[in-house]
Amino acid sequence: MARSGRGRLDPRRDRARAAHAGAGAGGRARGRAGRLIGYRARLYCGSRFLSLRIRMRTTKLLLATVKETPADAEVISHQLMLRAGMIRKLAAGLYTWLPLGLRVLHKVERIVREEMDRAGAQEVLMPAVQPAELWQESGRWEQYGPELLRLQDRHQRDFCFGPTHEEVITDLVRRELKSYRQLPANFYQIQTKFRDEIRPRFGVMRAREFLMKDAYSFHIDAASLKETYAQMYDTYSRIFTRLGLQFRPVEADTGAIGGRASHEFHVLADSGEDAIALCDRCDYAANVELAPALPPLGKRAAPGTALMTVDTPGAHSIEEVSRHLKVPPERTVKTLLVRGTGGVVALVLRGDHELNPLKAERLPAVAKPLVFVTPGEVEVATGCEPGSIGPVGLRIPVIADESAARLADFVCGANVNGRHLINVNWGRDLPEPIVADIREVVDGDPCPSRSGECQGKLRIRRGIEVGHIFQLEKKYSEAMQASVLDENGQAVVMTMGCYGIGVSRVVAAAIEQNHDANGIIWPDAIAPFTVALVPIGYQKSDAARTATDELYRALIAAGIDVLLDDRNERPGVMFADMDLIGIPHRIVIGEKGLAAGTVEYKARNQKQVESLPLRAVGEFFRTRSAP
């Protein structure tokens, strides 16, 4: 659950309002259908189910389901999107959205639009192809690297296919906005982006072409930016709550986009590509890239036995050395050599810890970006090969992580091939190192919020990044000279924020979080259809067909997105398909039940089946609380 107050996010408030506003919505559906489902059903305009007024018969729909799992799909969402007939691959990282998938995409878009509009943002649509000049102006033409798809037109002029739109919006705004009175302003678009990923994978989760909502806000000062940033934080929480996803906002690095404060919104899923650190007691949450590791408590133990050199033939990795010497990894130390601002630098970590490259890059002595030195350079700096390096006797700067600096009587490489040192002690056998936090936090580390006052422990979980908000400040507006006049008639460079949501990725993330052995289980809000009508013997039984058709019309009139399976298929086939494509509510109409005036209801996320009087179906959907 998001940090924001639950009351304001409660979708039921909207529902009540919509019910009032929707009077007369189903006016045309009077008569038999109206009677069948009850007149009051017309008042229900489907806000809870977010109707796009979709109705469909399976015989008219490209229901491209397949039984076998495609060979090259690794993650479950990719497999199910292919099997359910939502997408098809055209080329690496490029996908066609089939009718069923597109409906889901549109429902996500609609929720995003509603919430962005509600927050006062204005929708625009910028070109996907952008001139190189703008990117040269911001300096990103050189910085961006091969992820930027560059093109030339017939006049050999340079363009790129936009991976993001800071330059274009900043250019627009500097031309159109003249006065502080026009600020703050927030513009967004929902548009196709292209990033030439090294390795596209996981279907639309990490595709090259993808659909993104991106928004850019402009301000007269930092205080105004903070206000809009906080508003976007709440808006994103509302959006992901309405989408029916389990998510967490986490503190994040700003990466290539630049700027200062930043939060990512992660959908929690084991298949997520990012590791996030969550406190088990307070609301602290951060990308592990960013989470600080607190220094260990207590003081370093006094040195024990004297330093000794031991043979460790063939033992290179921490695991091998630890097994060979029968010393736990947390009593060993690993030494990593990286490029520094003035020659090679040694980074020392406890054997059981991993380097956090972002933290290392932030040290003044370390070159940015972080680069590991070649084996040849290792030889020059230490006289040995990788696998036997240690901090003792090095004539280069030694930077130790807080935990490594706290060790006494530890094990490290001897800078001689096939040998390690035991009982090593800082200050006795080698100088005290420069100490810094350069490691990745691990499960069980103390929570760093308010310097550990909360006494909680960090848990490492996987997440799928579906949203990211940044306070860009003046990175682009300064480079591109986007300014307005303030109240004194002075030109002031605008302060900016930017806010992204991976719309197509949200679809995949929702499946990662909501599926079972039979297929997808859509949250109501983004299901391609809300209700599946499955008649038994639609082609043969007049009674079944008549009742089904009436119910179909009645549900449509009530504003519910309904899919009627009118295929001449065996029931098992229809059940399997409706389960696979994840329709959240299923009504089966059969002669047996009809004789008693009932139909059968099953929720996709429940096991049990219930019998409903045919006449009560409308009432049922109106009053049932969302699963």
Add this chain to the structure above:
RNA sequence: CGGGGUGUAGCUCAGCCUGGUAGAGCACUUGCUUCGGGAGCAAGGGGCCGGAGGUUCAAAUCCUCUCACCCCGACCA
């Protein structure tokens, strides 16, 4: 970019090692039976074996080149 792998029917794959003119299951078409959880039987349609070149009497199969796709790799120290 480096390493590995795979391209044969719409899909999943066998055949390739050991050359002799292409197969299975699913899907599709037709008929009969079946009909509440991916039916059975029967009869059919569909592939110039990713592309180009070579070896050979003969190439899906052997050789060379090429294209596409997939997996692993930028944290051994």
